[in-house]
Amino acid sequence: QEYTIIKMKLMAPYPAKLKPLEGKSVYLVAATLRPETMFGQTNCWIHPDLTYVATEMANGEIFVCTRRAARNMSYQGFTKNDGKVDVVMELKGMDFMGAALHAPLTSFKVIYTLPMLTIKEDKGTGVVTSVPSDAPDDYAALRDLKKKQPFREKYGIKDEMVLPFEPVPIIDIPGFGNLSAVTVCDELKIQSQNDKDKLTEAKEKVYLKGFYEGVMLVEGFKGQKVQDVKKSIQKIMVEKNEAAIYMEPEKQVISRSG
Ligand code: ZZB
Secondary structure (H helix, E strand, O other): OEEEEEEEEEOOOOOHHHHHHOOOOEEEEEEEOOHHHHHHOOEEEEOOOOEEEEEEOOOOOEEEEOHHHHHHHHOOOOOOOOOOOEEEEEEEHHHHOOOEEEOOOOOOOOEEEEEOOOOOOOOOOOEEEEOOOOOHHHHHHHHHHHHOHHHHHHOOOOHHHOOOOOOOOOEEEOOOEOOHHHHHHHHOOOOOOOOHHHHHHHHHHHHHHHHHHOEEOOOOOOOOEHHHHHHHHHHHHHHOOOEEEEEOOOOOOOOOOO
């Protein structure tokens, strides 16, 4: 499985736990199959209780992701020594909740790390970029945070990290309009991010149709089909050092060393 790793740059001032890294370039790295949707990023999801590591890459940059993902990257030329992960510090999601980030292609100057409780530890990097216009899971989770002040408060999320961020129309899908995730969540009457079965159904409804019939709405790609621009948008970000290509093993054997 090939993913695009999206590098979301941590902005100063760094959260307390990460202060020792100030002066270094620190990126939260998200794995996505949809590089063409990065124009619509509104936030970054992390799991509050998950363990992450900050690791040093060959070029001196610091990546924040799960230890499992860091280990996979170390076999793909990301680190100084093949197969060796240089852990700078271990972190819990809560240690960098509400952090300000600069992400590629999005129209928002600053986006924030917000809590998502359905993030899977064994997939991607454990850091997920959020595109509520096109990803039903993201729309449902963002709406949960907007609706429920106590939920924001529990995780120390300020109103201004959530309330100004609305889904951005970036792709038109015939039959679903220019905010396909919103359309499909309404149609299926999805109540929250915990409506697991309905969200799976929602994703299936828009995934293939989006790939084959989706048409770009953003400046520079207007009128072009998703399947024709996916690779070139990936390439643009990779060449600017804003993204990288990351392979995920199909099935992973659990090693004794963890
Ligand atoms: C941006 C994006 C935009 C995504 C979209 C989807 C969609 P799949 O197909 O099941 O492999 N993701 C990545 N890692 C995790 C994780 N650890 N836990 C939960 N979700 C994760 O799913 C790949 C997608 O799942 C990734 O692509 C990421 O969200 C999320 F418009 O990134 B995506 C219809 C989906 N649209």
